[in-house]
Amino acid sequence: MTKIKSERVILAARPNGAPRPNNFGIEDVDLPEIEDGEVLLATRYLSLDPYMRGRMDDRKSYSAPTAVGGVMEGETVARVIASRHPDFAVGDHVAAYLGWVSHAISNGTGLVKLDERFAPPSTALGVLGMPGLTAYAGLLEIGKPKEGETVVVAAGAGPVGSLVGQIAKIKGCRVVGIAGGAEKCAYLVDELGFDAAIDHRSPRFADELATACPDGVDVYFELVGGAVWQAVLPLLNEFARVPVCGLVAQYNGLAAAEKPHFLAATLGTILTRSVTMRGFIVREFWHQRSQFLEEVGGWIADGRVKFREDVTQGLANAPEAFIGMLEGRNFGKAIVEVGAPVA
Amino acid sequence: MTKIKSERVILAARPNGAPRPNNFGIEDVDLPEIEDGEVLLATRYLSLDPYMRGRMDDRKSYSAPTAVGGVMEGETVARVIASRHPDFAVGDHVAAYLGWVSHAISNGTGLVKLDERFAPPSTALGVLGMPGLTAYAGLLEIGKPKEGETVVVAAGAGPVGSLVGQIAKIKGCRVVGIAGGAEKCAYLVDELGFDAAIDHRSPRFADELATACPDGVDVYFELVGGAVWQAVLPLLNEFARVPVCGLVAQYNGLAAAEKPHFLAATLGTILTRSVTMRGFIVREFWHQRSQFLEEVGGWIADGRVKFREDVTQGLANAPEAFIGMLEGRNFGKAIVEVGAPVA
Numbered sequence: 001m002t003k004i005k006s007e008r009v010i011l012a013a014r015p016n017g018a019p020r021p022n023n024f025g026i027e028d029v030d031l032p033e034i035e036d037g038e039v040l041l042a043t044r045y046l047s048l049d050p051y052m053r054g055r056m057d058d059r060k061s062y063s064a065p066t067a068v069g070g071v072m073e074g075e076t077v078a079r080v081i082a083s084r085h086p087d088f089a090v091g092d093h094v095a096a097y098l099g100w101v102s103h104a105i106s107n108g109t110g111l112v113k114l115d116e117r118f119a120p121p122s123t124a125l126g127v128l129g130m131p132g133l134t135a136y137a138g139l140l141e142i143g144k145p146k147e148g149e150t151v152v153v154a155a156g157a158g159p160v161g162s163l164v165g166q167i168a169k170i171k172g173c174r175v176v177g178i179a180g181g182a183e184k185c186a187y188l189v190d191e192l193g194f195d196a197a198i199d200h201r202s203p204r205f206a207d208e209l210a211t212a213c214p215d216g217v218d219v220y221f222e223l224v225g226g227a228v229w230q231a232v233l234p235l236l237n238e239f240a241r242v243p244v245c246g247l248v249a250q251y252n253g254l255a256a257a258e259k260p261h262f263l264a265a266t267l268g269t270i271l272t273r274s275v276t277m278r279g280f281i282v283r284e285f286w287h288q289r290s291q292f293l294e295e296v297g298g299w300i301a302d303g304r305v306k307f308r309e310d311v312t313q314g315l316a317n318a319p320e321a322f323i324g325m326l327e328g329r330n331f332g333k334a335i336v337e338v339g340a341p342v343a
Numbered sequence: 344m345t346k347i348k349s350e351r352v353i354l355a356a357r358p359n360g361a362p363r364p365n366n367f368g369i370e371d372v373d374l375p376e377i378e379d380g381e382v383l384l385a386t387r388y389l390s391l392d393p394y395m396r397g398r399m400d401d402r403k404s405y406s407a408p409t410a411v412g413g414v415m416e417g418e419t420v421a422r423v424i425a426s427r428h429p430d431f432a433v434g435d436h437v438a439a440y441l442g443w444v445s446h447a448i449s450n451g452t453g454l455v456k457l458d459e460r461f462a463p464p465s466t467a468l469g470v471l472g473m474p475g476l477t478a479y480a481g482l483l484e485i486g487k488p489k490e491g492e493t494v495v496v497a498a499g500a501g502p503v504g505s506l507v508g509q510i511a512k513i514k515g516c517r518v519v520g521i522a523g524g525a526e527k528c529a530y531l532v533d534e535l536g537f538d539a540a541i542d543h544r545s546p547r548f549a550d551e552l553a554t555a556c557p558d559g560v561d562v563y564f565e566l567v568g569g570a571v572w573q574a575v576l577p578l579l580n581e582f583a584r585v586p587v588c589g590l591v592a593q594y595n596g597l598a599a600a601e602k603p604h605f606l607a608a609t610l611g612t613i614l615t616r617s618v619t620m621r622g623f624i625v626r627e628f629w630h631q632r633s634q635f636l637e638e639v640g641g642w643i644a645d646g647r648v649k650f651r652e653d654v655t656q657g658l659a660n661a662p663e664a665f666i667g668m669l670e671g672r673n674f675g676k677a678i679v680e681v682g683a684p685v686a
Contacts, residue, residue, distance in 0.1 A: 263572075263609055270620055284617060
């Protein structure tokens with residue numbers, strides 16, 4: 001077998017605000033031959049997710065930052081192209097945390113063989129992967145939606161938000177999605193069955209959101225922060241639940257302009273309306289993964305849950321696709337089809 | 344029986360910021376003779392509580408505002424001085440929501456006869472009343488302190504905070520109280536058995552708080568907001584719980600100066616450390632009142648829970664005592680001994 005070169009995207013320099021192409025670098029490394037107990041993996045799909053922006057900064061978060069010069073981290077779906085490991089055969093698809101690389105060698109730790117009963121392998125990065133479990137557990141365990149309640153979801157066209165809204169519909173709620181642009185809003189209502197969708201770019205955004213929630217908001221699934229949070233806050237009902245899952249508006253370190261004393265307004269609303277805000281990281285709910293795969297996999301098979309992917313071709317284009325995702329330019333789960341040579 | 348005059352304190356004008364004496368007025372009204380099914384009550388003690396500041400504003404909160412010209416609202420302990428009601432006898436002490444008045448007529452609705460087994464009647468306004476139940480239910484139901492955890496309580500020398508800290512000690516926690524001034528801080532440690540007390544007026548407040556919490560903060564019982572919240576935020580541990588019970592720093596509408604983007608920092612910490620913030624109003628836990636009275640009453644009888652009252656003489660002095668309480672000048676539960684004539 002010929003030597004395999006692995007192409008990798010590294011963090012060339014920490015971004016100051018929004019990442020730019022020159023924050024990334026590409027390099028090739030030669031991989032050694034695999035040894036007993038190892039497999040050689042070719043990346044088929046790389047997931048692009050907002051949390052990766054946090055890893056690019058040198059500050060304390062729930063995970064350690066990526067080192068400058070280090071490989072960008074991320075979830076992948078890979079194909080086994082050579083194996084000296086008893087549990088994996090050539091041709092198997094696995095979910096793995098390989099990062100932004102074309103090939104990698106693994107001793108099998110952390111590899112999860114994919115169950116392809118319900119949907120194609122790329123869904124292991126989206127609706128049946130980490131974003132899907134995030135939506136499922138965050139909505140059901142923290143949001144606790146009850147039939148007839150109003151659920152508002154930020155970033156409703158994204159991989160987490162779109163599943164949050166669809167599960168809330170299955171649970172009998174009124175669902176209002178927030179998204180950027182008319183096309184995404186139409187998709188939420190026409191394709192996913194949301195009751196309403198509001199364009200956060202509208203100059204009358206806050207008023208339109210209030211009109212779409214005549215009975216207030218019982219569950220707000222927070223993925224954005226910033227101006228969206230400020231518009232939702234006055235609509236929260238007594239005993240509202242707010243799962244805080246993402247804050248994409250402030251990941252670039254340039255928080256959207258805060259109205260004066262908006263922290264005081266936030267705390268005041270939490271107090272006077274007995275609101276629960278609860279942050280979470282998906283690993284807290286990892287133990288629910290089998291139940292999640294069965295239930296959401298079943299809804300996909302039944303046609304009750306739909307999903308959409310936004311696929312970029314080629315690892316070299318991953319930085320630009322990632323930058324675009326942070327700006328909301330993707331429409332569906334952002335994925336890079338790496339197209340690595342398999343021999 | 345001679346006609347009874349009731350002295351009342353009314354809201355003369357809405358305050359702009361901190362209340363001043365001229366926001367209040369005093370008037371006398373003649374009460375009619377009681378009829379069948381009624382009792383005549385003489386107020387013995389009036390409770391002064393921070394929430395009353397909110398009622399003075401004309402804005403939506405969890406209760407309707409007091410009208411200009413209306414009687415200031417509040418909890419009282421009163422004595423039955425005449426009765427044509429089968430359930431109440433002259434000399435009975437009752438807890439009642441009479442407001443800032445010296446005398447009132449009631450048909451019995453909402454009157455709770457006091458159980459004086461554990462402590463004197465005035466405690467029905469403090470450690471065995473609404474502030475006590477607030478502390479008990481907020482800490483145990485929302486804070487959920489576990490043995491060995493660190494509990495920080497704002498306004499630790501106040502009627503709610505002092506009980507929160509003492510219950511947390513009973514539950515085996517490390518307890519750090521925040522209070523204003525050396526005398527209150529010494530009281531928390533020497534009299535109530537807190538592990539540490541930090542003076543929020545110290546120029547090194549945030550550093551001193553961090554030093555007192557070497558293992559971070561698992562439960563923060565919020566009664567203040569403002570600068571105290573900003574000092575606690577960086578200390579919160581993963582899965583910390585924050586019962587939000589009061590925000591006295593912002594009740595006067597003049598929120599303490601917010602650091603820039605402190606809302607973003609608050610939301611970011613909730614997200615990355617999986618924090619739960621939960622506002623509550625004590626009425627949510629009213630059903631726990633008997634259990635609370637038995638348990639906390641027992642702790643008082645055992646000497647495990649202590650309480651302190653700050654008593655002002657005479658209804659006419661209630662406005663000034665209230666203004667002082669909002670500035671933290673009281674030391675113990677703020678109460679007015681109305682001293683109403685009983686015949």
